[in-house]
Amino acid sequence: MIQSLLIANRGEIACRIIRTARQMGIRTVAVYSDADAKALHVRQADEAVHIGPSPARESYLVGDKIIAAAKATSAEAIHPGYGFLSENADFAQAVIDAGLVWVGPSPDSIRAMGLKDAAKERMIAAGVPVTPGYLGEDQSVARLSAEADSIGYPVLIKAVAGGGGKGMRKVDSAADFADALLSCQREAASSFGNDQVLLEKWITNPRHIEVQVFGDTHGNVVHLFERDCSLQRRHQKVIEEAPAPGMDEATREAICAAAVRAAKAVDYVGAGTIEFIADGSEGLRADRIWFMEMNTRLQVEHPVTEEITGVDLVEWQLRVSSGEVLPKRQDELSINGWAMEARLYAEDPAKGFLPSVGRLDHLMLPEHVLRVETGVEEGGEVSPFYDPMIAKLVARGEDRDEAISALHYGCTITAVWPVKTNAGFLAACLNDERFRSANLDTGLIAERGDALVPVASAPDAVVRAGAMAIVVAAGGCDPYQVGHSLEGAHESGRDPGTGLFGFRLNAATQRNVHLRIDGEPYMTAIEDPWGELAAWIEVSGGTILSGVNDGRVFAITPDRTEGGGAGAASDGAIISPMPGRIIALLVAEGEAVTKGQKLLTLEAMKMEHSLVAPYDGTVADLNASEGGQVSEGAVLARIEPVGE
Incomplete structure (x- = not known):
């Protein structure tokens, strides 16, 4: 058995491999670029080696640096994960030539399946149906x-x-x-x-079906059944599941047998995936499923196969690479239950799914209800240099409905800030009627269009919750107490105002509250602040965070810009409504100011925002300087009212 392993990858797959290796008593070595110096996989490994600057082409894609790191740390083997160099036959050969164990198929197998045209010709010769x-x-x-x-x-x-x-x-x-x-x-x-x-x-009603195969150096090849990866956006997989809905035993036997023939045709060793395209217009039928390509590596979606078979595919990779026979025969493998995986990305669906990078100040993943594969943690960063995946969320159920419900719940309670995520989009996909009824094809997301994309503006419940939190804070209370006090009040029937440090607001008095949510101005009238609260509230670093359990998180601050009016809190804090740069500082500490007077100008998102004094008073605790960068929620100054 391999005793030491270098992982030529990063992020969640590196952490995934480290976890299994540790369970097997194998020493692990991580590699990292400048951007990943403080990454989770670096700390989890037994040893770590710096391999270059942040761009992948100067670090993770430089095979010579990785091999040198393996030799310097006395690693016996290299696991490529997926992506980067995992399907690079020349790198695989270089690893072998260096006297190291390559955890993957042979360079010849990678080359045989690397070009789609040559691979199809080989499949035709092996009797595998092709498109x-x-x-x-x-x-x-x-x-x-x-x-x-x-x-x-x-x-x-x-x-x-x-x-x-x-x-x-x-x-x-x-x-x-x-x-x-x-x-x-x-x-x-x-x-x-x-x-x-x-x-x-072009296949009508195309469904993307793939089969997990595994071979060893003793000539054995087995399949671990199929996965359905039909829910895609622009050819990128969004949600994967196993087994495939609507797959009968006869069709399963035919497609899995074809996958085994495909793997044997290239003398395949290790974990691989045979991808098929199916015409789903008349359901799944063996005569309407065709070979597309083979991925000669571990797949991103491998956890769903693990969940229904009880197999650790990374453990199998390490055992097979050590020369062992496959741990199970085909007749010892079976399907148990249903599993689904959703890819949680740092991207903003409301802005065309643009990547959203930066520090993860608030990160709550549903680890108590789902299997979560991640390579980041709260306080870490999503780098602009690599794939913006935050985590893979994996649910298992006794049947498909149970798996959908579990994964949907996990997506709704996911909370990330200030980085935006696709959690709300994933929840909408899982809740879509066509998806739930398994009326699938690869065009579902495109056909549903904007119906699956949450609107950019904050829901009314968030606006109202934010306004309530600001009003409560103005009364000298912790905004975090709003949610807890209201929840307890509705359960007990008591007046929730009694739980907020004696603060009360006359229900007959309407109050306009100005606030900013993710930097955008809102105004709402609060008449009965103790009505039902449909949003959750937390405080992170002085910023109020709120959401409505759909995977979206909104940052809320009082609006102290021009026109913000009565949104000022009683403590006089001047808070940055969004990240930006101070381009003008118009006052000095100790200076007397009047209500509405401009204090400073913030440039953010190519716009200028003037922050003004909430009332007459004196500038105290000035924490701003011209040209300085500030984060959202940062306290820039404090105005002490006249007479204090």
């Missing part, structure tokens, strides 16, 4: 156009060296073919250094 299309060497526009006409529209153009949805275009008519081809070739050349493409018949 109708064109795999020829003639890459001229004229030949490809003619082949597309012969196949019949719509057709799919795919880069032969592609992956992750790059270098892929659906074309609906001959008139659009030439432009789509050139665009696909440019993207393929840029992403993979190879502009060759193949053509495939």
Whole structure:
């Protein structure tokens, strides 16, 4: 058995591998770039080696540095995880040539499946059904156009060296073919250094079905059943599940047998995935499922297979790489229950799913109800240099409905701030009627469109909860007490005002409260602050956080900008409504000011925001300087009222 292992990866997959290795008594070595110097996987490993600057091309993609790190730490083996160098045959060969154990398939197997056209030709020879299309060497526009006409529209153009949805275009008519081809070739050349493409018949109601296979060095190959990865956005997987809904035993036997034949055709060793495309217009049928490609590595979604089979796939990888026989025969493997995985990303669905990077000041993942695979922690950062995945959320149930309900609940109680996440989007997908009824295909998300994307503005419950918290704080109370006091009051029937340090607001008096939520101004009228509270409230670093259990988190501060009016708290704190830079400081500490007087100007999101005095008084505790960067919720100054 391997005694020491270097993990040539980062983030959640590095932490995942470390966990299993530790359970097996294997010493682990992490590698890290400048950006990952304080990362979770670095601290979890027994030893860590710095391998270069933050960009992956200067660190995680430099094979020589990784091999040198393994030798310097006396590591016996290298596990590539997924992504980066995991499917690089030259790197695999270099590891072997250096006298190290490569935890993965042979370089020849990687090469055999690396180019989609060559892989399909090999699959045809092995009797594995492939999608109708064109795999020829003639890459001229004229030949490809003619082949597309012969196949019949719509057709799919795919880069032969592609992956992750790059270098892929659906074309609906001959008139659009030439432009789509050139665009696909440019993207393929840029992403993979190879502009060759193949053509495939576009499948109606396509479903993405994949089979987990595993081989050892003794000639044994087994499958661990199928996964359904049909819920995708722009060819990127969003939610994966196992087994595939609607899969009958006859179809399962046929597709899994084809996957085993595919793996044996390339003498496959280790964990791999055979990906198929299915025409789901008439349900899943063995004669309407075709080979697409093989991933010669561990998959991101491998936990759902682990959950239904009880197998630790990383442990199997390490055992097989040590020369052991597969731990189980095919007849010893079975499906037990249902599992689902959602990919929690640092991105903002309301802004076109743009990545959202930065410090994770508040991070609450549903670890008490789900299996959570993550490589970050509260106080850490989401770096702009790498994939913005925060965590994989994995649920298991006795059946599909139970798994959906568990995963949906986990997504709704996830809370991350100030980084934005797709948790609300994931919850909406899981709650979608088509998804729940298993009426799946890869176009579901595109067809549902904005219906699955939470609106950018704060819900009324958040606005109201924020206003209540500000009013309570103005009365000398902790805003955090609002939620707890109201919850207890509704259960007991008592007046919740008695639990807030003696603070009361006459219910007959309406009060306008100005506030900012994620930097945007809001105003709401508070008449009965003790009505039902539909949002939760927490305080993080002096900033009020609120949400409505849909995976979204909003930062709330009193509005002290021009027009903010009565939103000022009694303590006179001048709080930055958003991250930005101070471009003008108009007062000095100890200076007398009048209500509404400009104190400073904050530049944020390409706009200027003037912060003003809430009332007549004196500037105290000035914590701002021109040119200084400030975070959201930072106390920049305090105004002491006249007479104090």
